[in-house]
Amino acid sequence: MMAPLKIGTATLAHGLMLAPMAGVSDTSFRILCRRAGAEYTVSEMVSAKALCFEQKSRPSVPARTAPLAAITAEEAPMAVQLFGSEPDFMKEAAMLLESGQYKGAAGEVCPVAIDINMGCPVAKVAGNGEGSALMRDPRRAAAIVRAVKDAVRLPVTVKIRAGWDDNSKNAPEFAKRMEAAGADLITVHGRTRQQFYAPYSDNRVIAAVKQAVSIPVVGNGDLFCAADVARMREETGCDGVMIARGAMGNPFLFSEILAMDEGREYTPPTDRERIALALTHAADMVARKGERIGLAEARKHMLWYCKGLRGASVAREALTRAEGLEEIRAVFDTLLETNR
Ligand SMILES: Cc1cc2nc3c(=O)[nH]c(=O)nc-3n(C[C@H](O)[C@H](O)[C@H](O)COP(=O)(O)O)c2cc1C
Incomplete structure (x- = not known):
């Protein structure tokens, strides 16, 4: 220690x-x-x-x-x-x-x-x-x-x-x-x-x-x-x-x-938990910076959260075009479906 x-x-x-x-x-x-x-x-x-x-x-x-x-x-x-x-x-x-x-x-x-x-x-x-x-x-x-x-x-x-x-x-x-x-x-x-x-x-x-x-x-x-x-x-x-x-x-x-x-076993987050955090992150950025700036700045983070998931490159492309939180959510739903 x-x-x-x-x-x-x-x-x-x-x-x-x-x-x-x-x-x-x-x-x-x-x-x-x-x-x-x-x-x-x-x-x-x-x-x-x-x-x-x-x-x-x-x-x-x-x-x-x-x-x-x-x-x-x-x-x-x-x-x-x-x-x-x-x-x-x-x-x-x-x-x-x-x-x-x-x-x-x-x-x-x-x-x-x-x-x-x-x-x-x-x-x-x-x-x-x-x-x-x-x-x-x-x-x-x-x-x-x-x-x-x-x-x-x-x-x-x-x-x-x-x-x-x-x-x-x-x-x-x-x-x-x-x-x-x-x-x-x-x-x-x-x-x-x-x-x-x-x-x-x-x-x-x-x-x-x-x-x-x-x-x-x-x-x-x-x-x-x-x-x-x-x-x-x-x-x-x-x-x-x-x-x-x-x-x-x-x-x-x-x-x-x-x-x-702390000598505890670490359980990595499930894909669903990772994506849930990504959405919380994006929503908080939009709440703090407003829709336009918040979304623009959140995009790169969203791409990082996809790392290692199957279908990440397709999701990344869709995320770059996503216009709002609902569209980001939809992209992530598809990504989670691909990784089920
Ligand atoms: C996108 C980005 C922005 C950074 N901005 C700063 C900064 O504002 N001030 C600073 O001291 N270092 C900054 N750094 C350097 C990091 O704090 C850190 O020293 C460096 O990335 C090495 O650590 P890492 O290997 O964990 O990434 C930045 C690094 C990155 C990747």
């Missing part, structure tokens, strides 16, 4: 976290994962600069960034993840989030921590010196952590990769530097920026970071079943695990891990 992981006011008995995923891990998804057993969630990445600028816009201009940081009671404990390259904006944004006093939905609950994105590989972000580019600029990265840490009482966590590329796998030294700058926890994705999501995430990097720092280390990368989690814990000694793609269309993964930890 592993020791509980403490992050501010949150105590995670199994150290089980849902990763931030822009465009995927919104409120609806985070709630489903929490219900399945995730003990902690993180917002989609939020631009610190956009959050700050938005506050200065006219009251009539709708807030588009702040809603990304809104937290409902059901998905807490949750951290809000900021990205940016300028310590002043990062600090101001973190202060806004901690105060809960800002334009645009502040949510029902305050964040339990501020997470700083130092892993995003996307050119639009890294090209601006943000996300994974900060791993090439440890001085700036440390200045950001220090500025945020000095400005808020909330714990400050940092999410990094193995490094920029194969020639600069600096995660252990970098993590040490973030610790010295005030970071309270480090999450490590065992790939370099150049690898994006290519196979494989390297647990040795996570182990090396764990050896290098005394703050808690959370391992991330390629956790698709409970056995992957057991292996990562064994190989790295990590204090927690964070799951991203493994939960797509499969929030049940968290139940599988809990069952392993």
Whole structure:
């Protein structure tokens, strides 16, 4: 049994976290994962600069960034993840989030921590010196952590990769530097920026970071079943695990891990249960985002839920054309019939 992981006011008995995923891990998804057993969630990445600028816009201009940081009671404990390259904006944004006093939905609950994105590989972000580019600029990265840490009482966590590329796998030294700058926890994705999501995430990097720092280390990368989690814990000694793609269309993964930890036999969901969850998911997205946006964004999730079922490719095509929840339900009915 592993020791509980403490992050501010949150105590995670199994150290089980849902990763931030822009465009995927919104409120609806985070709630489903929490219900399945995730003990902690993180917002989609939020631009610190956009959050700050938005506050200065006219009251009539709708807030588009702040809603990304809104937290409902059901998905807490949750951290809000900021990205940016300028310590002043990062600090101001973190202060806004901690105060809960800002334009645009502040949510029902305050964040339990501020997470700083130092892993995003996307050119639009890294090209601006943000996300994974900060791993090439440890001085700036440390200045950001220090500025945020000095400005808020909330714990400050940092999410990094193995490094920029194969020639600069600096995660252990970098993590040490973030610790010295005030970071309270480090999450490590065992790939370099150049690898994006290519196979494989390297647990040795996570182990090396764990050896290098005394703050808690959370391992991330390629956790698709409970056995992957057991292996990562064994190989790295990590204090927690964070799951991203493994939960797509499969929030049940968290139940599988809990069952392993509690020594219980795990019964995977039946096809009917899986599809019922997909429909609950789509309906919640439509309820929260409205028919047009909710449906458009729900589609990719629906495709993921079909994975592994007979006739999935036909269903996928029909789902891409489905115009409403009833049509989605009809596609799933046919799919279940095919799999009887
Ligand atoms: C669609 C998608 C969006 C992501 N968005 C974010 C993000 O906003 N912030 C972040 O730190 N990482 C983001 N990530 C990276 C994941 O949090 C995670 O580090 C990575 O996917 C490796 O974990 P996995 O192997 O479990 O997927 C994203 C990944 C995916 C697939």
